[in-house]
Amino acid sequence: MAYGLLLMAFKKINMRERIKHIIETEQQNYINELMEFLKIPSVSTDKSYLKGIRDAADFLLAKLKMAGADKVELFETKGHPVVYAEKCIDENLPTVLIYGHYDVQPPDPLELWNSPPFEPTIRDGKIYARGACDNKGQLYMHVKVLELLTKLNTFHCNLKFLFEGEEETGSVSLSTFIQQHAEMLKADVLLISDTALISNEQPAIITGLKGICYAEIEVSAHPCDLHSGIYGGVVANPANALTKILSRLQDDAGKIMIPGFYEGIFPVTDEEKKAMNTAGFKTEGFDPLHLLQENETYTLAEKTAFLPTLDINGLCSGYTGEGAKTIIPSSAKAKLSMRLVPGQSWRKIARSLKAYIQHIASPHIKVELRILTACDAVLTPVHSKAFRAASTALSQTFGVAPLPVRIGGTIPVVRMFKDILNIPSLLMGFGLDSDNIHSPNEHFGISNFLKGIETVPLFFEHFALMNKREMVFETRTQLNVQ
C-alpha cells in the first residue's frame, strides 16, 4: 500500500513535470496561434463584423480538430454560431463541460489604443489586443490543454467544449441551444475561465456573479432637429428631457430610486464580507478623486461584491462634432445598465423601471424603453467537489490557496446552465482586473496564459479523483445500508 502511494505520487510528479516540459517546448506555438486568433475581429454587437464572427468560429473548429477532439461541430443559431467539441473517453469518468466565448467587445474608442486592437502586439510580456483576456486568450488555454492531454494520452475526465459567439450581447441564442441539446451537453460541472486572479501571486475562485438588466432609453419629439432660436422654449427638447429622467434614477448618494429596486436582496454574511475584504479591491492607478467613498456599511471591496449598481453606458443626442450647432435635437438616447445581486429579479426591475420612467418623464416627449440583455445574479456552490479540486490545482501551481470571491461582473451562461440543466459552474480564470477588458489596450499576460494551461489538467485530475473517492464512499454507504 505504502509502495502503491509512492508510485502514485511519483507518477503525479512525473505528469506535472511532463506537462511543464511540453508547455516550455511549445509555448511559442501557443502564443503564435493565439495571436492569429486575436487578429480576427469577432465583435458580436455590431453587424458589420459578421465575417469576423464566422472566421473566429472556423478557426476554433480547425484548432479543436487538430488538438485531438473526437467530435467537432458548428451549430447555427438565430444569432452567431456555437462551436462544439468532445473528447469522451469513458462514460464512468466524470465529464467537464468547458465554456468560453469567441466574440469580443467593440474596440472603440480606437484613438486610445497604443497598438491597433486587431493587430496583437507583445509588450512587457503581455499580448495587447481586443479579446486578449476576455475571452479569446482564456478560451484558447483550454484548446491547448486538449492538445497537451492528447499528446500525453492522459484523460482523467471526459471533456466537452462549448464556445459561443454572443456573450458580449447577452448570450441571446444560447438558452435555446442548451434546451435543444440537453443530452449532448450533460456534464458534472461547467468550467469557465472568464474571470480574474486577485494578483499573479494570489489565485481566486469566483463564487458569486451579479445579474444584469441592460436597457436603452430613447426620448423623441420631432422628425428632425430644429433651430434653437426659432423653437427654443416653445417645443420640447428631448435631450433636456432625457437628462431629467436619468438624473432621477439615482440620488446624489448613489441610491437607486427605481421603486422596489432593493426588494428581496439576500443578506450578506460576515464571513462573505471577510472573504471579500481579504481579497480586497485594487485602487492603484486610480486618482483618489474618482473613487466613490466607502460608506459606514460597506468597504469598496464589499460594494463591488454585494451592492447593485446603475451606470449610464452611453449618451447620444443632437450635434456632437466640432464647434457649435444651435439645434434642438429630434431625439436623445441613453444606454443604461443595472448590475443586480442575488435575490433581485431583473423582470420585476425592468417592469418597475418602465413604470417609473413613464411617471417622471415630461408629458411633452415620447419615451421608449428597450431591454437589450438581462439575467439574474448567481451564487455558485462553495464547497463542491469542483471547488475543492480547483482549489488543490491552483494551490499546486501558485503555491497558495485560492480565495473564494464574489464579483461585480455577469456571465449569463452560468445562470442558464443552472436553470436549464442544473449543472453547477466553476469559475476559474487567469486574467487580472488590470487587463483593461472592455476598454482600450486590453491585454493578457503570457505567463497567465501559460499558467492556465498548466493548472487546468491538474484540476481534471483532482476532480476525477474526488469523484472516484465519492463513488467508493457512496458504494460503502450503500453496502452499510444493505
Added chain:
Amino acid sequence: MAYGLLLMAFKKINMRERIKHIIETEQQNYINELMEFLKIPSVSTDKSYLKGIRDAADFLLAKLKMAGADKVELFETKGHPVVYAEKCIDENLPTVLIYGHYDVQPPDPLELWNSPPFEPTIRDGKIYARGACDNKGQLYMHVKVLELLTKLNTFHCNLKFLFEGEEETGSVSLSTFIQQHAEMLKADVLLISDTALISNEQPAIITGLKGICYAEIEVSAHPCDLHSGIYGGVVANPANALTKILSRLQDDAGKIMIPGFYEGIFPVTDEEKKAMNTAGFKTEGFDPLHLLQENETYTLAEKTAFLPTLDINGLCSGYTGEGAKTIIPSSAKAKLSMRLVPGQSWRKIARSLKAYIQHIASPHIKVELRILTACDAVLTPVHSKAFRAASTALSQTFGVAPLPVRIGGTIPVVRMFKDILNIPSLLMGFGLDSDNIHSPNEHFGISNFLKGIETVPLFFEHFALMNKREMVFETRTQLNVQ
C-alpha cells in the same frame, strides 16, 4: 410741380417695371448660379470642409466682379476669409452696407435628407440644399441686385458688400476685421437678409434679436472606459454625473436655475406683445404633444420673442453603437446654448454658470466649461429711416405693410456693428420659418428669392429719398435758426 411729381411717379413705375422685366428674363440664370453656389460645401464649424469655405469665397469674388462692383477684395482673417466689394457712386448719397454669410451649418444627420445637402434639387418651386435659405440664397439676392442695378445704371445709394465665412461659428474673426477696417466699412445702415417673412403674404422687419451663450461642458474621470461590472458603484461615472448637472440647470416648469440668470431683463411693453401676437407663432406641422404650454403670462409667440431659453444641443458619452456595451465611460460631453434677451449679459451669465456647475457637480469628477460663442441681444431701431424705407418697399412688392417682430434667433454681427461702428441694422429677410434652416431638407422658395431681388432696389430708392428729405429739412431748420 404737379408735372414734376407725375414725371417722378412715372419714372418710378417705369423703374419697377424694368426691374420686373429683367428678373423675368434673367430668372433662370439667377437660379442656375445659386444652384452652383449651393453645391459648394462651405461648412465653417468643421475643419474638413476648409476647401468648401475657400471655394465659396472665390465664387463670390468672381460673381461680384461680374455684377459690376468697382472694388472686389478677399481679406484673410485668423479664421475664414471675408469677401468685400463696393459700388460707390457719389459721396453725397447714403451708403448701405450689405452683410451676408457664405458659410453654412453642418449637414448631418445626412440620412434624413431627401436629396443630398450639397446637390441642390428643385421640388415644388423650392431649392433644397444646405444653405439654400441660411444664408447663401438670401445673400445671393444682393449679388443679383447689384448686377441688375448695373444693367439699369441706376444707383440711389452707394453699396458695400461684406460677406463673412464664420457666422455659424459665432463670427469669431469679424469684430477684429470691423475694427481694422472702420473707415472702409462706414455706412448709414447695415442691411441683412438672414431672417424670415411671417408668410409669403405677410412680410416682416425684425426689430429684436436674442443674444446667445453657447457652452460645451465636459465631465471626465478616467483615462479610458472601464468595465461596469468590476468598477460599477466604486468609481465615478461621468455620464451619470453629467446628467445630474444638466438636470439642475432648469426646473420642470422650464425656469432656468443659474443664479442671476433673469437679472436685468428689460420689461416688455404691451405694444410689443401685441405686435408679436399679431405676427403669431406657427405651430402647424407640430404634434401638439411636443409643444410646451403657454403659461399665464406668455403666449407661444411672446415666449419665442421675449423669454430667454436653455437648450441642450448635443450629448455624447461612452458607447452609442448597436447593442449593449457594459462600460463606465471615461468622460461625457454636452453642448448647451442659452438664448438671451435684451438686458442680459452673456459674460455675467457665463461666469454664474461656471460657478453654479462647480457648486452642483459631484466632487468625484472633473468639469470643464468652455464658451464656444457668445453675444448679447439687440433691439434695432423701429422708427428709423431704414425701417420706414423698407416698410414702403415691402408694402409695394407684397401689397401689405410688414409687421415689426422680435425673434428668438441670434445674428452676432448686428451687435458688433452697433458696438464698434455705431451703424444701425435693418433686418429684412425673405425666407420662411418653415424653410428647415439648421435642419435636414433646408430649402428656399424660388419666388422668395426673386421677391427679394425685386424688393431690395426699391428699398435703396426709398432710403435715398428719405435721406434727401431729411437733408432738405435739416437745411431748412438751420436757415430758420439763422
